[in-house]
Amino acid sequence: MYTDSENAARCMNILKDAVGTVDMERFISYVIRESSDYTLWRRQIYDDMSVEEVLDNAAECAKKHPLPEETRQRVEAYKQAHPHSN
Numbered sequence: 001m002y003t004d005s006e007n008a009a010r011c012m013n014i015l016k017d018a019v020g021t022v023d024m025e026r027f028i029s030y031v032i033r034e035s036s037d038y039t040l041w042r043r044q045i046y047d048d049m050s051v052e053e054v055l056d057n058a059a060e061c062a063k064k065h066p067l068p069e070e071t072r073q074r075v076e077a078y079k080q081a082h083p084h085s086n
Contacts, residue, residue, distance in 0.1 A: 001074055014065065 002010060016024045046054060067075070 001078065002071060 012024070015027065019027070049057075
């Protein structure tokens with residue numbers, strides 16, 4: 001699992017790689033300016049998708065962006081320390 005700072009940096013890099021620096025900055029400015037409803041965005045994205053499509057997209061994303069070894073080790077340590085939360 002990532003810390004909030006690690007996750008923010010990782011997501012910023014993914015966004016920058018996907019759309020470029022300028023459009024990333026425009027997107028961030030838009031989100032801040034509009035105080036958009038993230039839950040509504042998610043519904044708009046996923047409402048027209050089947051469960052299989054969502055799972056396929058998640059699997060594809062996981063293949064493209066595998067967790068670093070250190071993160072995998074932290075996840076495994078967490079699972080061992082909290083066996084009932086899995």
